[in-house]
Amino acid sequence: MIEIEHVTKRYGSVTPVNDVSFSVQRGEIVGFVGPNGAGKSTTMKMLACLLPPSEGTAKIAGFDTVYESTDARRNLGYLPESVPLYDDMTVRSYLDYMGALRDVPKHDRARLVDAVIETVGVAEYRDRPIRTLSKGYRQRVGIGQTILHEPPVIILDEPTNGLDPAQMVEMRKVIKGLGKEHAVLLSSHLLSEVALICNRMVVISRGRIVGDGSMAELSKAANLGITATAEDIFMSLTGTSEAQGTHG
Amino acid sequence: MGKTFLIARREMIAYLTSPSVYIIAAVFTAIAGYFFVDGISVPFPEATVSPYAGAITLALVFIAPALTMRLFAEELRLGTIDLVMSAPVSEWQLTLGKYLGVLVPFVGMLALTSFLAGLFYWLGSPDSGPIFTAYLGLFLYGAAALAVGLWASSLTANQALAAVVGIGLLVLFSVTQLAAANTTGWIAESFQMISIVHHFADFRRGVFNLTDVAYYLSVTATFLFLCVRTLESRRWL
Numbered sequence: 001m002i003e004i005e006h007v008t009k010r011y012g013s014v015t016p017v018n019d020v021s022f023s024v025q026r027g028e029i030v031g032f033v034g035p036n037g038a039g040k041s042t043t044m045k046m047l048a049c050l051l052p053p054s055e056g057t058a059k060i061a062g063f064d065t066v067y068e069s070t071d072a073r074r075n076l077g078y079l080p081e082s083v084p085l086y087d088d089m090t091v092r093s094y095l096d097y098m099g100a101l102r103d104v105p106k107h108d109r110a111r112l113v114d115a116v117i118e119t120v121g122v123a124e125y126r127d128r129p130i131r132t133l134s135k136g137y138r139q140r141v142g143i144g145q146t147i148l149h150e151p152p153v154i155i156l157d158e159p160t161n162g163l164d165p166a167q168m169v170e171m172r173k174v175i176k177g178l179g180k181e182h183a184v185l186l187s188s189h190l191l192s193e194v195a196l197i198c199n200r201m202v203v204i205s206r207g208r209i210v211g212d213g214s215m216a217e218l219s220k221a222a223n224l225g226i227t228a229t230a231e232d233i234f235m236s237l238t239g240t241s242e243a244q245g246t247h248g
Numbered sequence: 249m250g251k252t253f254l255i256a257r258r259e260m261i262a263y264l265t266s267p268s269v270y271i272i273a274a275v276f277t278a279i280a281g282y283f284f285v286d287g288i289s290v291p292f293p294e295a296t297v298s299p300y301a302g303a304i305t306l307a308l309v310f311i312a313p314a315l316t317m318r319l320f321a322e323e324l325r326l327g328t329i330d331l332v333m334s335a336p337v338s339e340w341q342l343t344l345g346k347y348l349g350v351l352v353p354f355v356g357m358l359a360l361t362s363f364l365a366g367l368f369y370w371l372g373s374p375d376s377g378p379i380f381t382a383y384l385g386l387f388l389y390g391a392a393a394l395a396v397g398l399w400a401s402s403l404t405a406n407q408a409l410a411a412v413v414g415i416g417l418l419v420l421f422s423v424t425q426l427a428a429a430n431t432t433g434w435i436a437e438s439f440q441m442i443s444i445v446h447h448f449a450d451f452r453r454g455v456f457n458l459t460d461v462a463y464y465l466s467v468t469a470t471f472l473f474l475c476v477r478t479l480e481s482r483r484w485l
Contacts, residue, residue, distance in 0.1 A: 045330075048330070048334040049333075049334060049483070050330055050333055050334060050482070050483065051483065052483060052484065069483075070336045070338070071336075073334055073335060073336040074336045076334060078330075078331070078334040080327055080330045080331065080334075082326075082327045084326045084327035084328040084329075084330065084331055085326075085328070086258075086262075086328060087326075088262055088265060088266070089258075097254070097258055098331065098335070100250075100251070100254050101251060101254065101255075101332065101335040101336075101337050102335045102336065103336060145331070
């Protein structure tokens with residue numbers, strides 16, 4: 001559902017994303033992990049048709065993100081990192097508006113909006129203006145907006161960022177529920193966090209893919225034992241200083 | 249076309265539920281009212297909308313960008329532009345939606361001043377022709393000024409800066425009239441041709457001139473096109 005092949009993004013002499021390739025199938029929840037500034041958001045923006053790759057191709061549901069952008073976007077639900085929402089709208093009118101922009105027919109909209117409000121657990125706030133919602137609920141509304149039109153591909157940029165532990169547990173449940181019918185790609189800078197939700201992780205560091213697979217496979221790739229913690233694996237793969245120390 | 253109206257409707261609701269548009273409308277009608285009274289407070293007053301129509305065009309140099317400044321700048325600042333642009337919405341739909349969303353409240357504001365013209369009918373029997381052309385001119389002038397303001401708003405995430413750029417452009421389009429007064433020959437003519445003020449003169453006098461209509465429509469179309477290109481350029485880099 002998501003195919004990204006040899007994608008490079010260059011800004012002058014800076015290359016935030018360098019020859020990145022991976023794919024995500026339907027029914028998979030893939031974690032896109034890397035330290036801050038590794039190129040996660042840039043890659044996700046390219047998948048969301050907001051930036052063109054300098055080289056390589058990105059495809060959403062088989063549609064090229066540059067040349068068949070409208071079709072690609074029709075098959076996509078995307079939550080940017082900052083969780084932008086229209087603060088002046090109520091939860092319900094916001095979801096209805098985003099649904100209409102994403103081609104949900106009018107006669108289905110009310111039903112789908114109500115269903116999504118239940119799924120992400122914001123039922124008691126449905127008629128409240130979004131500006132009165134707490135961070136955790138804003139995040140839920142943001143996710144609601146990505147799944148409303150039932151897209152085959154869902155891209156979430158740091159969906160659990162800034163949530164308290166209880167909210168994180170709730171959010172994991174919501175995202176796990178999505179993985180049944182959709183192809184989900186979610187980013188995080190915490191491998192341990194992602195390991196709880198995802199069956200597969202793609203690790204990026206300094207714009208390059210340094211690991212792709214399950215927790216056990218990543219551990220093997222990092223030359224660490226089965227007892228290695230997520231942090232050990234993460235630091236080893238991304239070449240963070242502490243891990244380099246243990247490797248000599 | 250459906251999404252254009254959808255975006256327009258959202259913007260209209262956002263205008264109607266925010267206090268700023270009511271303040272702007274109050275200032276707008278107050279200016280019109282003042283110059284209406286000013287126009288009839290002369291020894292031999294004429295039943296003409298010309299004095300306050302002229303004042304409105306001047307006021308619009310500031311009021312149009314004040315209305316349009318939030319349209320794109322706010323979305324750029326909040327990042328909601330990424331939501332809209334990752335949805336299957338074209339740049340034209342987005343631009344026209346935003347534009348319609350501000351054009352309708354502007355027409356409403358213009359309609360508020362029409363009671364001043366109504367007073368002429370109540371107190372006497374004015375010549376309807378010039379009143380009609382003046383309002384048509386105000387609509388076209390306003391439509392062009394809003395398009396300029398909308399483009400300014402698409403350039404920056406800072407609303408205040410968007411307003412300043414919009415006002416600056418409209419002032420520039422206005423002062424060419426002064427430049428025309430101080431030059432001669434084809435230079436003066438060229439300055440007049442691009443002056444947003446000059447093209448309003450005929451409407452004020454009650455003359456319907458297609459050149460003037462074409463001028464305002466071209467300015468509107470040009471700036472809406474620039475707006476679409478500015479939005480598209482976000483995808484180029």
